[in-house]
Amino acid sequence: MHTASVYYWTYSEMCLFKHFTYSHRPSPQHHLQPTLIMSTSIYSFYTQLFPPDPLYTDKDVPNLQGKVYMVTGSNTGIGYEIVKVLYAKGARVYMACRTESKAKAAIAALGSIRTSTPGEVRYLHLNLSDLSSVKATVEEFSRQESKLDVLWNNAGIGGQAGTITTQGHDDYMQIMCLGPFLLTQLLLPNLRRAAASSPRGSVRVTFTGSRLMEADAPPNGILMSELDAPGRPFSRLYSQAKAGNFFLGALMARQLQSDGIIALTINPGNLRTQIYDTIPSWVLSMIGFLLYDVKYGCYPNLWAGLSTDITMEDTGRYVIPWGRWSIKVRADILNALKSEKEGGSGVAQQFWDWCEKETKEWR
């Protein structure tokens, strides 16, 4: 990885000191006005970096026998931590992953979990880097299940240079936005079937955000003119994709409101996972104090997916570590959720329309 990129990532992570870094940005187009950062608040940054103890953990999760869940990118990292809890509570869980051998090894390792209510975990092939394969994933799932109670769109990449996918998109945007958008749209019949026989607001879809959305994303979260443009540094690719996740959560909430299905976006926190594997060890040693045990990453996911404290009134909201509502989302990103008529920038809707257009062929 380019040394400048490593500095950039590190400094981005240490965003409390962000205002010191503007002069080190790779090009003028990547300058971010300090006012954007400050339109969230120092406290909001601080509390996401150093969250209070979790109030909802695996101990609060009820018996989940009879429930059907899907967690993408769950052979490792945060996703695997979610799967472990769901399995221990008796659920049937689909581990939607791209590498069968890794998923099977992860499933085998679940045998060591001591529980009186073991569930069942099944591997489901999902490669978000290839949009043409997503429909087959959903067809395979639907052969086995008619309903889906919660979908956690968790899979992601980070810390590496961007590449272009078969469909011609940057892989950050495809793996974390276009793929999850398509997967969720194709799974709507299953989610709606679950919602038809469940308490309102108990069927849910989550998207995975990141604090780097507020630290690094350009004005309005996404520059539509920049989508798929080559040569952007990975931190820019990552933060725009994470802003995309925030928009998808908020707009899918509007789409699914009448079905009684909740959609949320989650910042899982800074966790020690393989996502940092490409970052040199000396950098990791510098930011290590900001990274928590991966177990913590499942708490905001469990709260968002399962807590009965969350109701339809909350749909579309942003969850921060370790399972509570965001204090203050960056103002321009929040404003992007409003149309120009309503005084906003309308970028979220433009992004949604772009996702519709780019995935239409694969529905």
Ligand SMILES: NC(=O)c1ccc[n+]([C@@H]2O[C@H](COP(=O)([O-])OP(=O)(O)OC[C@H]3O[C@@H](n4cnc5c(N)ncnc54)[C@H](OP(=O)(O)O)[C@@H]3O)[C@@H](O)[C@H]2O)c1
């Ligand atoms: N860790 C953090 O500090 C942190 C902070 C903020 C947000 N997040 C977000 O949390 C989510 C989980 O991250 P993590 O830290 O648990 O990362 P991780 O340990 O690297 O796990 C990522 C998972 O996504 C899968 N994946 C990657 N590309 C895929 C593709 N094309 N198709 C299907 N699956 C794919 C990976 O599969 P393979 O094992 O086959 O590669 C892996 O299972 C990501 O969305 C990440 O952006 C993480």
